[in-house]
Amino acid sequence: xxxxxxxxxFGRGNGTVTVIEQQVHRSSIRNAKIAFWAVGVSIALLTAxxxxxxxxxxxxxxxxxxxxxxxxxxVAGFIVAWPVLRVLWWWTPxxxxxxxxxxxxxxxxxxxxxxIRLMATVLIVxxxxxxxxxxERLLAVAYCFITRHRLRVCFNEFIITNRTGSLPxxxxxxxxxxxxRVWIWLRPGLSVDDLQGxxxxxxxxxxxxxxxxxxxxxxxxxFVRLDIKRRQVLNATVTSPLVDMVDPxxxxxxxxxxxxxxxxxxxxxxxxxxxxxxxxxxKKPVKKPAVEPVTAPAAVxxxxxxxxx
Numbered sequence: 001x002x003x004x005x006x007x008x009x010f011g012r013g014n015g016t017v018t019v020i021e022q023q024v025h026r027s028s029i030r031n032a033k034i035a036f037w038a039v040g041v042s043i044a045l046l047t048a049x050x051x052x053x054x055x056x057x058x059x060x061x062x063x064x065x066x067x068x069x070x071x072x073x074x075v076a077g078f079i080v081a082w083p084v085l086r087v088l089w090w091w092t093p094x095x096x097x098x099x100x101x102x103x104x105x106x107x108x109x110x111x112x113x114x115x116i117r118l119m120a121t122v123l124i125v126x127x128x129x130x131x132x133x134x135x136e137r138l139l140a141v142a143y144c145f146i147t148r149h150r151l152r153v154c155f156n157e158f159i160i161t162n163r164t165g166s167l168p169x170x171x172x173x174x175x176x177x178x179x180x181r182v183w184i185w186l187r188p189g190l191s192v193d194d195l196q197g198x199x200x201x202x203x204x205x206x207x208x209x210x211x212x213x214x215x216x217x218x219x220x221x222x223f224v225r226l227d228i229k230r231r232q233v234l235n236a237t238v239t240s241p242l243v244d245m246v247d248p249x250x251x252x253x254x255x256x257x258x259x260x261x262x263x264x265x266x267x268x269x270x271x272x273x274x275x276x277x278x279x280x281x282x283k284k285p286v287k288k289p290a291v292e293p294v295t296a297p298a299a300v301x302x303x304x305x306x307x308x309x
Protein backbone atom coordinates (compact mmCIF):
# COMPACT_ATOMS: atom_id res chain seq x y z
CA UNK A 1 0.00 0.00 0.00
CA UNK A 2 1.26 3.51 -0.61
CA UNK A 3 2.83 5.26 2.30
CA UNK A 4 3.49 8.99 2.23
CA UNK A 5 6.37 10.33 4.28
CA UNK A 6 5.35 13.97 4.02
CA UNK A 7 8.22 16.45 4.23
CA UNK A 8 11.76 15.69 5.24
CA UNK A 9 13.89 17.73 7.61
CA PHE A 10 15.37 19.58 4.62
CA GLY A 11 11.99 20.87 3.51
CA ARG A 12 11.58 18.59 0.50
CA GLY A 13 9.00 15.86 0.17
CA ASN A 14 10.17 12.26 -0.08
CA GLY A 15 7.27 11.25 -2.30
CA THR A 16 5.37 7.99 -2.02
CA VAL A 17 6.93 4.62 -1.29
CA THR A 18 4.81 1.75 -2.60
CA VAL A 19 5.20 -1.53 -0.75
CA ILE A 20 2.04 -3.24 -2.03
CA GLU A 21 0.38 -2.10 -5.24
CA GLN A 22 -3.17 -0.82 -4.91
CA GLN A 23 -4.37 -3.25 -7.58
CA VAL A 24 -2.87 -6.20 -5.72
CA HIS A 25 -4.29 -4.94 -2.40
CA ARG A 26 -7.81 -4.62 -3.80
CA SER A 27 -7.58 -8.03 -5.43
CA SER A 28 -6.48 -9.65 -2.16
CA ILE A 29 -9.36 -8.06 -0.25
CA ARG A 30 -11.88 -9.24 -2.86
CA ASN A 31 -10.47 -12.78 -2.78
CA ALA A 32 -10.49 -12.74 1.03
CA LYS A 33 -14.21 -11.85 1.12
CA ILE A 34 -15.06 -14.62 -1.33
CA ALA A 35 -13.00 -17.13 0.63
CA PHE A 36 -14.53 -16.03 3.94
CA TRP A 37 -18.11 -16.64 2.84
CA ALA A 38 -17.36 -19.79 0.87
CA VAL A 39 -15.33 -21.45 3.61
CA GLY A 40 -17.46 -20.13 6.47
CA VAL A 41 -20.80 -21.27 5.04
CA SER A 42 -19.43 -24.67 4.01
CA ILE A 43 -17.85 -25.37 7.40
CA ALA A 44 -20.93 -24.05 9.27
CA LEU A 45 -23.36 -26.27 7.34
CA LEU A 46 -21.15 -29.34 7.63
CA THR A 47 -20.55 -28.85 11.35
CA ALA A 48 -24.21 -28.10 12.07
CA UNK A 49 -25.30 -31.22 10.19
CA UNK A 50 -22.95 -33.43 12.15
CA UNK A 51 -23.76 -31.75 15.49
CA UNK A 52 -27.52 -32.08 14.91
CA UNK A 53 -27.18 -35.83 15.38
CA UNK A 54 -25.94 -35.34 18.95
CA UNK A 55 -27.64 -32.18 20.24
CA UNK A 56 -30.57 -29.80 19.70
CA UNK A 57 -30.78 -28.24 16.18
CA UNK A 58 -30.47 -24.69 17.56
CA UNK A 59 -27.37 -25.59 19.52
CA UNK A 60 -26.02 -27.42 16.47
CA UNK A 61 -26.57 -24.29 14.37
CA UNK A 62 -24.67 -22.14 16.88
CA UNK A 63 -21.84 -24.66 16.92
CA UNK A 64 -21.76 -24.61 13.10
CA UNK A 65 -21.60 -20.79 13.00
CA UNK A 66 -18.80 -20.76 15.57
CA UNK A 67 -16.82 -23.41 13.66
CA UNK A 68 -17.34 -21.55 10.38
CA UNK A 69 -16.00 -18.31 11.88
CA UNK A 70 -13.01 -20.09 13.44
CA UNK A 71 -11.99 -21.51 10.07
CA UNK A 72 -13.03 -18.70 7.71
CA UNK A 73 -11.36 -15.85 9.60
CA UNK A 74 -7.80 -17.32 9.45
CA VAL A 75 -8.25 -18.20 5.78
CA ALA A 76 -9.41 -14.69 4.89
CA GLY A 77 -6.68 -13.14 7.03
CA PHE A 78 -4.01 -15.21 5.27
CA ILE A 79 -5.30 -14.13 1.85
CA VAL A 80 -5.30 -10.45 2.85
CA ALA A 81 -1.80 -10.73 4.34
CA TRP A 82 -0.41 -12.76 1.44
CA PRO A 83 1.07 -9.74 -0.45
CA VAL A 84 2.90 -8.71 2.72
CA LEU A 85 4.00 -12.29 3.38
CA ARG A 86 5.32 -12.49 -0.15
CA VAL A 87 7.44 -9.37 0.41
CA LEU A 88 8.75 -10.88 3.63
CA TRP A 89 9.55 -14.07 1.70
CA TRP A 90 11.61 -12.05 -0.76
CA TRP A 91 13.65 -10.58 2.10
CA THR A 92 13.76 -13.66 4.33
CA PRO A 93 17.50 -14.41 3.81
CA UNK A 94 18.49 -10.82 4.53
CA UNK A 95 16.20 -10.63 7.57
CA UNK A 96 17.55 -13.88 9.00
CA UNK A 97 21.16 -12.90 8.31
CA UNK A 98 20.77 -9.46 9.88
CA UNK A 99 18.92 -10.85 12.89
CA UNK A 100 21.58 -13.52 13.39
CA UNK A 101 24.43 -11.01 13.24
CA UNK A 102 22.77 -8.60 15.65
CA UNK A 103 21.78 -11.35 18.09
CA UNK A 104 25.23 -12.92 17.90
CA UNK A 105 26.95 -9.60 18.54
CA UNK A 106 24.67 -8.87 21.49
CA UNK A 107 25.42 -12.28 23.01
CA UNK A 108 29.12 -11.83 22.36
CA UNK A 109 29.14 -8.37 23.92
CA UNK A 110 27.22 -9.61 26.95
CA UNK A 111 29.51 -12.53 27.82
CA UNK A 112 32.96 -11.38 26.59
CA UNK A 113 35.29 -8.41 26.87
CA UNK A 114 36.44 -6.00 24.17
CA UNK A 115 39.54 -8.02 23.25
CA ILE A 116 37.57 -11.14 22.42
CA ARG A 117 35.05 -9.09 20.46
CA LEU A 118 37.83 -7.54 18.39
CA MET A 119 39.38 -10.96 17.74
CA ALA A 120 36.01 -12.33 16.65
CA THR A 121 35.51 -9.35 14.33
CA VAL A 122 38.95 -9.84 12.79
CA LEU A 123 38.20 -13.54 12.18
CA ILE A 124 34.75 -12.89 10.71
CA VAL A 125 36.04 -10.17 8.38
CA UNK A 126 39.60 -11.38 7.78
CA UNK A 127 38.95 -15.00 6.86
CA UNK A 128 36.64 -14.18 3.92
CA UNK A 129 38.96 -11.37 2.85
CA UNK A 130 42.19 -13.42 2.69
CA UNK A 131 41.02 -17.03 2.17
CA UNK A 132 40.02 -17.33 -1.47
CA UNK A 133 37.74 -20.43 -1.29
CA UNK A 134 35.75 -18.91 1.56
CA UNK A 135 35.49 -15.58 -0.23
CA GLU A 136 34.33 -17.18 -3.48
CA ARG A 137 31.72 -19.26 -1.66
CA LEU A 138 30.34 -16.24 0.17
CA LEU A 139 30.20 -14.24 -3.06
CA ALA A 140 28.34 -17.08 -4.77
CA VAL A 141 25.74 -17.16 -1.99
CA ALA A 142 25.47 -13.36 -2.02
CA TYR A 143 24.82 -13.40 -5.77
CA CYS A 144 21.95 -15.81 -5.16
CA PHE A 145 20.28 -13.22 -2.94
CA ILE A 146 21.02 -10.44 -5.44
CA THR A 147 19.66 -12.46 -8.35
CA ARG A 148 16.35 -13.07 -6.59
CA HIS A 149 15.84 -9.33 -6.14
CA ARG A 150 16.95 -8.53 -9.68
CA LEU A 151 14.46 -11.04 -11.08
CA ARG A 152 11.72 -9.48 -8.97
CA VAL A 153 12.60 -6.13 -10.52
CA CYS A 154 12.35 -7.69 -13.99
CA PHE A 155 8.93 -9.16 -13.23
CA ASN A 156 7.76 -5.84 -11.87
CA GLU A 157 9.13 -3.61 -14.62
CA PHE A 158 8.86 -5.19 -18.05
CA ILE A 159 7.48 -8.74 -17.83
CA ILE A 160 3.73 -9.03 -18.37
CA THR A 161 1.78 -10.11 -15.30
CA ASN A 162 -1.81 -11.23 -14.96
CA ARG A 163 -4.84 -8.97 -14.71
CA THR A 164 -4.67 -8.67 -10.93
CA GLY A 165 -1.02 -7.63 -11.02
CA SER A 166 0.35 -10.53 -8.99
CA LEU A 167 3.97 -11.39 -9.74
CA PRO A 168 5.49 -14.86 -10.11
CA UNK A 169 6.77 -16.40 -6.90
CA UNK A 170 10.56 -16.69 -6.78
CA UNK A 171 11.15 -19.79 -4.67
CA UNK A 172 14.85 -20.31 -4.05
CA UNK A 173 18.27 -20.07 -5.69
CA UNK A 174 21.57 -21.91 -5.42
CA UNK A 175 25.07 -21.34 -6.84
CA UNK A 176 26.31 -23.18 -9.93
CA UNK A 177 29.79 -23.32 -11.53
CA UNK A 178 28.72 -20.67 -14.06
CA UNK A 179 26.39 -18.52 -11.94
CA UNK A 180 23.08 -19.21 -10.21
CA ARG A 181 20.04 -21.42 -10.72
CA VAL A 182 16.66 -20.03 -9.66
CA TRP A 183 13.34 -21.86 -9.39
CA ILE A 184 10.19 -19.84 -10.11
CA TRP A 185 6.48 -20.55 -9.80
CA LEU A 186 4.59 -18.77 -12.58
CA ARG A 187 1.21 -17.20 -11.89
CA PRO A 188 -1.75 -17.29 -14.31
CA GLY A 189 -1.13 -15.04 -17.30
CA LEU A 190 2.55 -15.89 -17.77
CA SER A 191 4.19 -18.78 -19.62
CA VAL A 192 7.65 -20.04 -20.50
CA ASP A 193 7.31 -18.63 -24.02
CA ASP A 194 6.74 -15.14 -22.59
CA LEU A 195 9.98 -15.39 -20.63
CA GLN A 196 11.86 -16.80 -23.61
CA GLY A 197 11.23 -13.58 -25.52
CA UNK A 198 12.55 -11.47 -22.62
CA UNK A 199 15.80 -13.30 -21.84
CA UNK A 200 17.85 -10.63 -23.63
CA UNK A 201 16.51 -8.09 -21.11
CA UNK A 202 16.71 -10.33 -18.06
CA UNK A 203 20.46 -10.95 -18.54
CA UNK A 204 21.51 -7.27 -18.24
CA UNK A 205 19.11 -6.72 -15.37
CA UNK A 206 20.74 -9.60 -13.45
CA UNK A 207 24.27 -8.36 -14.32
CA UNK A 208 24.89 -11.63 -16.16
CA UNK A 209 26.27 -12.77 -19.50
CA UNK A 210 23.31 -14.92 -20.55
CA UNK A 211 20.13 -16.45 -19.15
CA UNK A 212 18.42 -19.70 -20.12
CA UNK A 213 15.05 -21.04 -19.03
CA UNK A 214 13.46 -24.48 -19.07
CA UNK A 215 10.68 -26.35 -17.34
CA UNK A 216 11.56 -27.82 -13.96
CA UNK A 217 8.66 -30.30 -13.98
CA UNK A 218 7.34 -32.68 -16.61
CA UNK A 219 3.77 -32.43 -15.29
CA UNK A 220 3.44 -28.76 -14.29
CA UNK A 221 4.28 -25.93 -16.71
CA UNK A 222 4.14 -23.33 -13.92
CA PHE A 223 7.31 -24.68 -12.28
CA VAL A 224 10.31 -23.36 -14.27
CA ARG A 225 14.04 -23.04 -13.78
CA LEU A 226 16.25 -20.09 -14.74
CA ASP A 227 20.02 -20.48 -15.20
CA ILE A 228 21.98 -17.26 -14.76
CA LYS A 229 25.37 -17.52 -16.49
CA ARG A 230 28.08 -15.09 -15.39
CA ARG A 231 31.23 -16.88 -16.50
CA GLN A 232 32.48 -19.55 -18.89
CA VAL A 233 34.03 -22.71 -17.47
CA LEU A 234 34.95 -24.47 -20.71
CA ASN A 235 38.10 -22.37 -21.15
CA ALA A 236 39.36 -23.00 -17.62
CA THR A 237 42.25 -25.29 -16.74
CA VAL A 238 40.92 -28.65 -15.59
CA THR A 239 43.22 -30.64 -13.31
CA SER A 240 43.21 -34.43 -13.57
CA PRO A 241 43.78 -36.72 -10.56
CA LEU A 242 45.54 -39.23 -12.82
CA VAL A 243 48.71 -37.13 -12.78
CA ASP A 244 49.11 -37.64 -9.03
CA MET A 245 48.92 -41.41 -9.48
CA VAL A 246 52.17 -41.53 -11.51
CA ASP A 247 55.29 -42.22 -9.45
CA PRO A 248 57.69 -39.30 -10.02
CA UNK A 249 60.71 -41.64 -9.41
CA UNK A 250 59.80 -43.90 -12.31
CA UNK A 251 62.67 -43.82 -14.87
CA UNK A 252 61.74 -42.64 -18.31
CA UNK A 253 62.06 -45.25 -21.04
CA UNK A 254 63.23 -44.20 -24.49
CA UNK A 255 61.59 -45.71 -27.52
CA UNK A 256 62.78 -45.68 -31.10
CA UNK A 257 60.38 -43.92 -33.36
CA UNK A 258 60.15 -45.34 -36.89
CA UNK A 259 59.83 -43.13 -39.89
CA UNK A 260 56.30 -42.59 -40.91
CA UNK A 261 55.88 -43.67 -44.56
CA UNK A 262 54.77 -40.93 -46.85
CA UNK A 263 53.70 -43.29 -49.68
CA UNK A 264 53.05 -46.97 -50.32
CA UNK A 265 56.21 -49.08 -50.70
CA UNK A 266 55.27 -52.45 -52.22
CA UNK A 267 58.63 -54.15 -52.85
CA UNK A 268 57.12 -57.47 -53.95
CA UNK A 269 55.19 -55.87 -56.82
CA UNK A 270 57.08 -55.02 -60.02
CA UNK A 271 56.02 -53.01 -62.98
CA UNK A 272 56.23 -56.06 -65.27
CA UNK A 273 53.77 -58.00 -63.16
CA UNK A 274 51.20 -55.32 -63.43
CA UNK A 275 49.00 -56.07 -66.42
CA UNK A 276 45.90 -54.42 -67.60
CA UNK A 277 42.87 -56.49 -68.48
CA UNK A 278 42.16 -56.89 -72.21
CA UNK A 279 39.80 -54.44 -73.67
CA UNK A 280 36.49 -55.89 -74.65
CA UNK A 281 35.59 -55.40 -78.27
CA UNK A 282 32.40 -53.66 -78.96
CA LYS A 283 29.90 -56.15 -80.26
CA LYS A 284 27.80 -55.04 -83.13
CA PRO A 285 24.11 -55.78 -82.83
CA VAL A 286 22.94 -58.69 -84.96
CA LYS A 287 20.19 -57.76 -87.31
CA LYS A 288 17.39 -60.23 -87.58
CA PRO A 289 16.16 -61.04 -91.10
CA ALA A 290 12.97 -59.43 -92.02
CA VAL A 291 10.02 -61.78 -92.20
CA GLU A 292 7.95 -61.28 -95.29
CA PRO A 293 4.23 -61.29 -94.65
CA VAL A 294 2.31 -64.26 -96.05
CA THR A 295 -0.66 -63.31 -98.10
CA ALA A 296 -3.60 -65.66 -98.15
CA PRO A 297 -5.29 -66.48 -101.40
CA ALA A 298 -8.35 -64.52 -102.06
CA ALA A 299 -10.36 -67.57 -103.10
CA VAL A 300 -9.93 -71.31 -102.83
CA UNK A 301 -12.17 -73.50 -104.87
CA UNK A 302 -14.22 -70.55 -105.95
CA UNK A 303 -14.84 -69.37 -102.30
CA UNK A 304 -13.54 -66.21 -100.53
CA UNK A 305 -11.50 -67.39 -97.48
CA UNK A 306 -9.97 -64.06 -96.47
CA UNK A 307 -12.44 -63.69 -93.62
CA UNK A 308 -11.22 -66.98 -92.09
CA UNK A 309 -7.63 -65.88 -91.68
